[in-house]
Amino acid sequence: xxxxxxxxxxxxxxxxxxxxxxxxxxxxxxxxxxxxxxxxxxxxxxxxxxxxxxxxxxxxxxxxxxxxxxxxxxxxxxxxxxxxxxxxxxxxxxxxxxxxxxxxxxxxxxxxxxxxxxxxxxxxxxxxxxxxxxxxxxxxxxxxxxxxxxxxxxxxxxxxxxxxxxxxxxxxxxxxxxxxxxxxxxxxxxxxxxxxxxxxxxxxxxxxxxxxxxxxxxxxxxxxxxxxxxxxxxxxxxxxxxxxxxxxxxxxxxxxxxxxxxxxxxxxxxxxxxxxxxxxxxxxxxx
Numbered sequence: 159x160x161x162x163x164x165x166x167x168x169x170x171x172x173x174x175x176x177x178x179x180x181x182x183x184x185x186x187x188x189x190x191x192x193x194x195x196x197x198x199x200x201x202x203x204x205x206x207x208x209x210x211x212x213x214x215x216x217x218x219x220x221x222x223x224x225x226x227x228x229x230x231x232x233x234x235x236x237x238x239x240x241x242x243x244x245x246x247x248x249x250x251x252x253x254x255x256x257x258x259x260x261x262x263x264x265x266x267x268x269x270x271x272x273x274x275x276x277x278x279x280x281x282x283x284x285x286x287x288x289x290x291x292x293x294x295x296x297x298x299x300x301x302x303x304x305x306x307x308x309x310x311x312x313x314x315x316x317x318x319x320x321x322x323x324x325x326x327x328x329x330x331x332x333x334x335x336x337x338x339x340x341x342x343x344x345x346x347x348x349x350x351x352x353x354x355x356x357x358x359x360x361x362x363x364x365x366x367x368x369x370x371x372x373x374x375x376x377x378x379x380x381x382x383x384x385x386x387x388x389x390x391x392x393x394x395x396x397x398x399x400x401x402x403x404x405x406x407x408x409x410x411x412x413x414x415x416x417x418x419x420x421x422x423x424x425x426x427x428x429x430x431x432x433x434x435x436x437x438x439x440x441x442x443x444x445x
Contacts, residue, residue, distance in 0.1 A: 227257040230286040238294025240274065248272050249280075249290060257282055265290065273319055273342040297323040298357055299374075301339065302332035310339060314354055318343045329357060333377030349376035352396045356382065359400045368407035381426050394425045402431075409433055 232253060234242045246252060249265045265280040269292065277293035297311035297319050311323040312331065320341035335347045353374040360369045373385040384392040390410075394402055402425050413420045413433055420433035 223256075227285055229253050229255050229257050229260070229288050232288045232290065233283075234290045234292070236292040236294055238274065238292070238296065240292065240294060245269070245290065245292060248275075251288060251290075257284075257286060257288060260288060271342075273317060274323060276313070276315070276317070295319060295323075297325065297328060298354065299331045300324050300328045301334060302330045310341070312345060312350070312354070314358065316345045316350060316354070318345060329371050330373045331376060332373065333375050335377075347376065349379070349382070349396075352376070352382060352399065355399050356384065356394075356403065359403045365403060365407055368410050369403050390421055390423060392423045392425060395428070397428070405431060 229251075230253060232246065232251065234245050236245065248271075249268050251260055251265060262280045262282070266278045269275050269278045269290075274295050275292055276295045279289075279291040281289045283289055295313035295315070295317055298314050299312050301310040301312055301318070303309065309321050309324065311319040311325075311328060313319060318339050318341055331350065331353050334345055334350055336343070336345050339345065353376050356374060357371060359365060360371050370387040371384050372387050375383040381393055381395045384394060386392065392406060394406075406423060406425065409423060409431065410420075418433065419435055421436045422434040423431065424434065425431045
């Protein structure tokens with residue numbers, strides 16, 4: 159009986175020892191997994207930081223500090239009259255700078271801040287050439303100010319241009335409601351867009367000889383008042399501008415053939431356009 163009891167105790171101790179050994183192994187495995195996870199969380203960012211640092215260092219040494227990429231030539235092209243030295247000054251670039259240290263985005267942003275510039279392309283030609291291409295805004299009219307004079311101009315897209323863009327030959331737009339306009343602003347008065355459309359149509363080759371506008375008043379909400387180069391006034395509603403201007407050209411041709419001295423053309427009523435002579439408001443029917 160004692161022999162059986164001792165044997166049973168020995169078996170229990172063996173099983174307990176085996177269980178404890180298995181538990182210890184499990185704890186050890188868990189610790190190893192925790193260490194691996196900790197190393198992963200700590201080591202991976204360090205590895206990535208090292209790669210980034212190494213890449214930046216290589217970029218600096220191979221490109222930013224390499225005299226092989228020093229700018230020797232800056233090619234500047236423009237479709238307008240801006241001088242090369244002004245363009246480089248606005249862009250804040252010069253020969254001798256590093257080609258890769260110069261920000262192409264910065265060049266574009268600097269130049270797009272100039273009111274007369276409407277589009278910019280900037281690029282690199284390895285190993286030592288910077289290319290800048292510019293599209294300029296062209297003044298299509300002067301803006302008359304309330305106090306007299308014409309110190310601002312406007313482009314076809316409504317952008318205000320400075321005094322350097324003003325020319326005596328430009329037609330004048332008067333009565334714009336926007337206050338405090340400065341170069342670089344965009345005119346918000348909706349009547350200006352109608353006036354600019356009039357000037358665009360009048361510049362068409364087939365209309366230019368008969369419909370040459372020197373001034374447009376936009377101070378009325380319903381119609382424009384045009385002054386032609388030959389002195390006639392044209393009152394025009396804002397719809398179908400091109401159709402009206404083509405009809406105006408035909409009316410002027412008919413008036414010349416009939417020997418009529420028309421001073422005013424009233425095109426405010428749709429499909430009932432009339433010309434008025436100087437003598438007591440005599441009306442000439444539309445052609």
